[in-house]
Amino acid sequence: MDMPGEYGSYVTAWRRFRRWQEEGVWDIILQTLRDRAHQAGLISLESVSVDSKTIPAKKGANVWVTMGTR
Template sequence: MGLRFEELTDEQWRFIEPVLPSQPETGRPRADDRKTINGILYVLLTGCKWSDMPEKYGSYVTAWRRLKRWQEEDIWKQIVKKLQEKAYKEGEMELDKDIIDSTCG
C-alpha cells in the first residue's frame, strides 16, 4: 500500500530547485525537472510500477534514469532532505524518510 501523493507546490518547488543541477549548456535540453520529480514521487509514494506512471509527468524511463543518476550523485538525498525540512517546519511530515530512502536504495 502506498502513501498519498500530491504534486509539488510552487513553494516546495522553490525550496528544492536550488539543489538541482543546471541545464546543460550544449546538447539537448533536459526534460522538465519539476514534472520529472513529480513523476518520481508519484511512483515512490503510490508504489505503482514505473510503466504505470501517468504520462503527464513525462517518460517513465526518463524519470527512472534521472532518479538513478541523482541517487548516484547524492542529489536525490538532498531533494528528500529539503522536502522533509520544509514539511517539518510546517508541522506536517508527509514524506517519510525511511520509506523513501529504503525504496530508493
Template sequence: MYVLRTGVAWRDVPAETVGCSGVTAWRRLRDWTEAGVWPRLHAALLTELRRADLLDLDDCSVDGSHVRALKGGITSAPRPSTAPAPVPSTT
C-alpha cells in the first residue's frame, strides 16, 4: 500500500515505515501472488462479510480488470454478421 500510495520505487521504501526493506516487501508480494494468496484472501473476506450480513450487493459493478473476458462468450447461437448487406445488381 505504501508504494501504491506514494509512488516510490520499491528500493526507496523506508524500512522503518513498513517493517522491512522495499526489496523484501516486493519479494514477499511476488511470492504471495505466485502462491495464490490474494484470490483466497478475497474469498475469505467475502465469506466473513456474508456471515456478518455486511455484504450489500444491491449497488455493485463488475469490470474487466476483475473478471475474465471470454472473447465472445460461450454461446452456440450464430453471431450476426457485421458485413454490409449485399447490394442488388444493377446490370
C-alpha cells in the first residue's frame, strides 16, 4: 500500500509479483544477471558464498529449509 500511485495499483503489482514468483521469473532474472556478470568478468563464481555468518537466519528459517527452495 506504500507504493507510489504513479506505478499503478499496489494490488496489481502484488499479484504480478506473486505470479512471477510462482512462475520462476525472479530465478530466471537472477540467473541471467549472474551469468552475464560472470561472462563479462565482473564476478568470479569460485569466490561466491553465502552462509549464516553473512546472512543471519531469521525466526522461522528452519521451516524454509524444510520446505526447500526452487
